Amino acid sequence: MNASQNARFAYIRGQIVPVSDALIHVSDLAIQRGYGIFDFFKIEDGHPFFINDHLDRFFESARILKLQVPAQRDEIEQAIHQLIARNEMPSSGIKLILTGGYSADGYAPGESNLILTQHALKLPTNEQVEKGVRVISYPYFKEFPAAKSINYMMGIWLLDVLQQERAADVLYYHDEVISEFPRSNIFMVDHSGTLLTPSRNILKGVTRKNVISLASRSMTVLEKDITRDDLYGAAEVFLTSTTKRILPIVEVDHRVIGNGKPGPIALGLLTKLLQLEKQDKGIKVA
Amino acid sequence: MNASQNARFAYIRGQIVPVSDALIHVSDLAIQRGYGIFDFFKIEDGHPFFINDHLDRFFESARILKLQVPAQRDEIEQAIHQLIARNEMPSSGIKLILTGGYSADGYAPGESNLILTQHALKLPTNEQVEKGVRVISYPYFKEFPAAKSINYMMGIWLLDVLQQERAADVLYYHDEVISEFPRSNIFMVDHSGTLLTPSRNILKGVTRKNVISLASRSMTVLEKDITRDDLYGAAEVFLTSTTKRILPIVEVDHRVIGNGKPGPIALGLLTKLLQLEKQDKGIKVA
Numbered sequence: 001m002n003a004s005q006n007a008r009f010a011y012i013r014g015q016i017v018p019v020s021d022a023l024i025h026v027s028d029l030a031i032q033r034g035y036g037i038f039d040f041f042k043i044e045d046g047h048p049f050f051i052n053d054h055l056d057r058f059f060e061s062a063r064i065l066k067l068q069v070p071a072q073r074d075e076i077e078q079a080i081h082q083l084i085a086r087n088e089m090p091s092s093g094i095k096l097i098l099t100g101g102y103s104a105d106g107y108a109p110g111e112s113n114l115i116l117t118q119h120a121l122k123l124p125t126n127e128q129v130e131k132g133v134r135v136i137s138y139p140y141f142k143e144f145p146a147a148k149s150i151n152y153m154m155g156i157w158l159l160d161v162l163q164q165e166r167a168a169d170v171l172y173y174h175d176e177v178i179s180e181f182p183r184s185n186i187f188m189v190d191h192s193g194t195l196l197t198p199s200r201n202i203l204k205g206v207t208r209k210n211v212i213s214l215a216s217r218s219m220t221v222l223e224k225d226i227t228r229d230d231l232y233g234a235a236e237v238f239l240t241s242t243t244k245r246i247l248p249i250v251e252v253d254h255r256v257i258g259n260g261k262p263g264p265i266a267l268g269l270l271t272k273l274l275q276l277e278k279q280d281k282g283i284k285v286a
Numbered sequence: 287m288n289a290s291q292n293a294r295f296a297y298i299r300g301q302i303v304p305v306s307d308a309l310i311h312v313s314d315l316a317i318q319r320g321y322g323i324f325d326f327f328k329i330e331d332g333h334p335f336f337i338n339d340h341l342d343r344f345f346e347s348a349r350i351l352k353l354q355v356p357a358q359r360d361e362i363e364q365a366i367h368q369l370i371a372r373n374e375m376p377s378s379g380i381k382l383i384l385t386g387g388y389s390a391d392g393y394a395p396g397e398s399n400l401i402l403t404q405h406a407l408k409l410p411t412n413e414q415v416e417k418g419v420r421v422i423s424y425p426y427f428k429e430f431p432a433a434k435s436i437n438y439m440m441g442i443w444l445l446d447v448l449q450q451e452r453a454a455d456v457l458y459y460h461d462e463v464i465s466e467f468p469r470s471n472i473f474m475v476d477h478s479g480t481l482l483t484p485s486r487n488i489l490k491g492v493t494r495k496n497v498i499s500l501a502s503r504s505m506t507v508l509e510k511d512i513t514r515d516d517l518y519g520a521a522e523v524f525l526t527s528t529t530k531r532i533l534p535i536v537e538v539d540h541r542v543i544g545n546g547k548p549g550p551i552a553l554g555l556l557t558k559l560l561q562l563e564k565q566d567k568g569i570k571v572a
Contacts, residue, residue: 150317
């Protein structure tokens with residue numbers, strides 16, 4: 001086992017412990033009733049990217065699902081930096097999970113359990129970025145889309161469908177209006193050169209926010225309802241997430257998008273996003 | 287701590303362990319992604335009620351959510367009887383949980399973890415049965431209604447709404463068609479004396495099945511779509527579940543049902559259900 005590949009320590013219920021001791025009693029409401037929220041951010045050279053955005057969203061998810069975070073924000077930041085120091089995984093991701101806590105009757109929430117774990121990153125391959133990926137759509141929306149809840153039942157249930165369809169991901173839609181992938185947001189460029197992204201039934205991703213901000217400097221960006229037909233007729237389509245950054249999509253539901261190749265706007269925004277990551281790390285960009 | 291009130295032992299990953307050792311690693315997909323199924327049945331004098339129905343449904347829930355049960359059915363039955371023998375809780379309930387297992391990447395299922403826990407029962411009070419209860423409705427349906435999944439996010443999120451509304455439970459509906467409570471099925475009697483219960487977007491309860499079977503001997507029973515308006519105009523309304531058996535409902539969304547008192551059909555079926563439980567225990571009924 002390589003210390004740079006696998007985390008040796010985790011934070012659980014107020015303590016840093018060896019990963020093998022990161023255990024939760026089965027009375028926790030995450031196990032009993034799938035009740036919990038989380039967040040996830042990238043680390044590079046010990047620097048957590050866009051940490052304030054992620055912590056803002058973590059506390060907002062907790063608020064939406066009526067969970068009390070059992071630590072102050074600065075205590076969580078300290079725990080993050082302790083974990084980074086002890087795990088020695090320069091390029092990695094950290095996941096914060098907040099559960100419904102130990103429940104006396106298996107239904108009513110208890111005092112929430114806070115768990116921090118660190119993980120190796122699985123970034124998109126060069127081939128995926130250069131050639132783009134294929135996706136399919138599926139009718140679904142999450143019950144609390146604005147909260148990053150732990151409910152990924154549909155996404156996981158669809159994993160073997162993705163494999164059968166040789167698709168990289170599944171895009172949810174409801175009444176023909178598209179929303180999001182299980183773990184990513186979607187963008188399209190129409191033939192007038194406007195960048196569009198759904199506004200409803202989505203989790204507002206940190207990368208989504210950064211892409212909107214970067215794109216707004218040079219093009220019109222609209223957050224609005226997009227139908228599957230709008231998407232099929234797009235000039236470009238791409239998805240965004242913390243680990244995937246900007247990943248071009250060249251096929252949706254077996255329909256080729258544009259000329260079937262990653263588009264210039266997606267690739268241009270990816271370059272700008274990489275610069276923004278450098279800025280966030282405090283490196284001056286020329 | 288009284289041994290007849292609290293379980294001392296649980297079954298986890300193939301072993302009977304003290305309850306305090308019933309721990310799961312945080313990499314389990316129940317904690318990571320809310321992915322798992324369960325079932326629950328009552329015990330009286332060491333006898334598990336309608337155990338075959340519950341095990342059938344447990345395996346069916348696993349099948350729907352594409353989970354492998356890591357034990358044969360007779361091994362699970364043995365574990366149930368071992369737990370009953372060691373916990374000495376003559377009147378109680380046993381919960382079987384099957385999770386998505388330890389996931390290497392926090393998303394793909396691993397080898398499922400099987401957990402059995404025993405619990406004190408919280409039966410309805412005499413007052414609730416004699417006076418009936420009030421319920422409210424809320425627009426929602428589960429993504430996999432036919433599987434007893436661990437996703438109770440909406441039901442738990444609504445707990446404080448129930449408290450504010452002084453309601454005993456919340457009935458889900460979608461496009462005005464009612465489906466179920468988070469943990470119970472619903473029945474209504476119309477003014478022609480027909481017993482009606484929803485057929486779609488529900489978990490088919492074991493008590494629901496028994497009530498349909500018992501009622502069919504003396505009245506017409508229909509499984510069909512029921513709207514909220516149908517329900518408001520019902521002669522009788524009641525809910526069914528393993529722990530609640532048959533609980534009369536006298537108010538829905540602040541509208542009084544019938545004469546505002548538990549109806550004769552609900553109470554008659556409750557008597558028959560209690561007889562059926564005795565039969566299941568092997569006691570001859572006069």
